Structure formats: C-alpha cells, structure tokens
Amino acid sequence: MYNRRRKPKKMDYSKKKYSNPFFRGQKTIRKFPTNNYYLTWKQKLIILIFILLIPATIWLFFYFKFFDIKHINITGSEKISKDEVINMAWQQANKKRYLLGSQKNIFLFDEVGFSNTLQAAYPLGVHTMEKKLPGTLKIDLKEKHYSAIWNEGEKYYFLSDDKSVTEVEPLQIKDKALPIIQNIGEPKIYNSVVIEQDEKIACALAIFQKLKTSQHNFEIEKFIIEKDEYNSLKVALKGPTLIFNLKDDIDKQINKLYAIINDKLKADYIKKNYIDLRFGDKIYYQ
Structure with missing residues (x-):
C-alpha cells in the first residue's frame, strides 16, 4: 500500500473583517482638544479705546469748528472777478456733502465739483486748489484767452486766439461777453482748429469791439459767415442785419x-x- 502525500493547504490572504459582538453597535467618539482663550483686561481696554477713537476721529476732522474754512484766497485772475469766485466758493461751502456735514469743513469741500462749476462759468485752463490747514482755501486760476464763440451746425465751441476750439454746451455760453460767429457755409473745423477764416474772424472781433462801445447801445446777436460770400460779413443786431465789405x-x-x-x-x-x-x-437799407 502506498501512502498518499497530502497536498499542502493553501493560505488565504484575502482581506477579512472581524467584529466582536460584545462591542457591536457602539460608535467611536473622537475627542478634539479645546483651547479656551480669554482676553486680558489690558486687551479689552485697547479694543475699547480703538472703538471710541473711530467716532472721536470723525468728529474731530469733520465737525470740529477748528477745521472750518475761514479764508478763501484767489490768485491768477485777470478778467475774472475775484469776488465772484469767492461768492461761488461760499455758496458751495454752505451745501451738505454726503451725510457727513457741511462743506464749510475744509476736508469735506468738494474740489472736483467746484472745479466743474468754475469751468462752466469761465474760460479756464488748468487751475489748482490747495487746502491749507486749518481753514484756508487757496484757488489759483489759469484763464484761457478765448476771443469768440464759434457755431457750426448744432455745436458751439470756444474759439481761442490761436484758432483752436473747445466744444461747449449751449447753456454754458449764456451771458458770455464774447461774440458768436456762426458759420452756415462749408465746415471749417479740422483737427479742432478753424481754418481759412482768419480774415473774417479778425474783422468780426474788430467790429464787435467798436459796436459794443458805441453810443447807440447796439445789441449784437451774432456774426454770420455765409457760403460763397467770400468778401462779406453779416452782423445780426437786435433789429437790422449789417453787411460789411471785408x-x-x-x-x-x-x-x-x-x-x-x-x-x-x-x-x-x-x-x-x-x-x-x-x-x-x-x-x-430796407
């Protein structure tokens, strides 16, 4: 008889899950460390002071009368009245700004808004405003030397001595002490400059100066440049139209x-x- 050799038992390496029935149903509870942080009395005092400083700073800079505007100084004016500019500045200073308070306060005075007001009222170039503490507002004006208002189509322009033009809203030319020259012929503005009209512009300015100082008190409405009228210039008065030979x-x-x-x-x-x-x-005449 032969003894059969037993086959070696195979090892099972697959993953198995074992559980103890005694611990079945219990959940694992993880505990995290806790840090209890307490403010010291010094830290609390610093935070309190910081909170109180915010309204105190707002009151100091925006409501304390020490920083109210007391003096307005105007420099650089030639034809523009200093008193008019000062009055305009005080009018704005009496207005509120945001919810903080009056623009009499030098920190609340709106420089950009007042600059726009000046530009709308006067022919100005670059001008500066400086706030000098505690209560002085300094305004340095740089006047543009406009000689006339040029009207072409539906648009109006300030005409400077070098014949360059700056477009302006019609409302801004109200009450301006400048002659209006209306071109109803071919367009004459190229690259923001009026071309080929030097003689007519010079004559219009000369006539304007003479007529406005006349004893007849002429009310000059505008000068008219017509198409194909190369040697003529019309002046529309309140009443008749004058026709000049250039x-x-x-x-x-x-x-x-x-x-x-x-x-x-x-x-x-x-x-x-x-x-x-x-x-x-x-x-x-007729």
Missing part, C-alpha cells in the same frame, strides 16, 4: 453807419431789415 476799411464803414443813423434813420434804424455798407459811399 476788402474795404472797417472803420470807414462803421462811420457811415453812425452817420446815416444820426442824420436820417434816427431811432427808426432798429425797424430796418438790413443796412448794407459794402458799396463805397452808398448805403442801402
């Missing part, structure tokens, strides 16, 4: 106007439609 002496034509008003038309000149001064010693 190739003739302007002073001579104005003297003719004064003569016919004084000698013949008298006060009735205002009822005429036009007075044409272009033809030598002759004057035509």
Whole structure:
C-alpha cells in the first residue's frame, strides 16, 4: 500500500473583517482638544479705546469748528472777478456733502465739483486748489484767452486766439461777453482748429469791439459767415442785419453807419431789415 502525500493547504490572504459582538453597535467618539482663550483686561481696554477713537476721529476732522474754512484766497485772475469766485466758493461751502456735514469743513469741500462749476462759468485752463490747514482755501486760476464763440451746425465751441476750439454746451455760453460767429457755409473745423477764416474772424472781433462801445447801445446777436460770400460779413443786431465789405476799411464803414443813423434813420434804424455798407459811399437799407 502506498501512502498518499497530502497536498499542502493553501493560505488565504484575502482581506477579512472581524467584529466582536460584545462591542457591536457602539460608535467611536473622537475627542478634539479645546483651547479656551480669554482676553486680558489690558486687551479689552485697547479694543475699547480703538472703538471710541473711530467716532472721536470723525468728529474731530469733520465737525470740529477748528477745521472750518475761514479764508478763501484767489490768485491768477485777470478778467475774472475775484469776488465772484469767492461768492461761488461760499455758496458751495454752505451745501451738505454726503451725510457727513457741511462743506464749510475744509476736508469735506468738494474740489472736483467746484472745479466743474468754475469751468462752466469761465474760460479756464488748468487751475489748482490747495487746502491749507486749518481753514484756508487757496484757488489759483489759469484763464484761457478765448476771443469768440464759434457755431457750426448744432455745436458751439470756444474759439481761442490761436484758432483752436473747445466744444461747449449751449447753456454754458449764456451771458458770455464774447461774440458768436456762426458759420452756415462749408465746415471749417479740422483737427479742432478753424481754418481759412482768419480774415473774417479778425474783422468780426474788430467790429464787435467798436459796436459794443458805441453810443447807440447796439445789441449784437451774432456774426454770420455765409457760403460763397467770400468778401462779406453779416452782423445780426437786435433789429437790422449789417453787411460789411471785408476788402474795404472797417472803420470807414462803421462811420457811415453812425452817420446815416444820426442824420436820417434816427431811432427808426432798429425797424430796418438790413443796412448794407459794402458799396463805397452808398448805403442801402430796407
């Protein structure tokens, strides 16, 4: 008889899960360390002081009368009235800003808003405002030298001495002591400069200066440049329209106007439609 050799038993290495029935149903509870942090009395005092400093600082800088504007100094004005600018500044200072308080406080005075107000009222270039503590507002004006207002199409422009233009809203030209020159011919503005109109602009400015100082108190509404009227310039008064010859002496034509008003038309000149001064010693009117 032969003894069969037993086969070796295979080892089972698969993962198994064993549980103890005695601990079945119990949950594992993890405990985390806790840190109990307490503020010391010094830390509490510092926090309290910090909280109290916030409203105290707001009151100090925005409500304390020490920082109210007391003096407004204007420099750089030539034609612009200093008193007018000072009055405008005080008017703004009496207004509220946000919910903090009056703009009389030097920190609350709105420099940008006042700058926009000045730009709307006067022909200004770059100008500066400086707040000098505790209560002085210094305004340095840089006036632009505009000679006229140029009107082309629906748009209006400030016309400077070098013939460059700056577009302006129609409301901003109200009560301006500048002549209005209306171009109803071909557009003459290129790259923000009026071109090919130097002679007409010069004549318009000369006529404006002479007529506005006349004893007849002419109310000049505007100068008109028409298409194809190369040698003529019209002046619309409150009443008649005057027509000038640009190739003739302007002073001579104005003297003719004064003569016919004084000698013949008298006060009735205002009822005429036009007075044409272009033809030598002759004057035509209707």
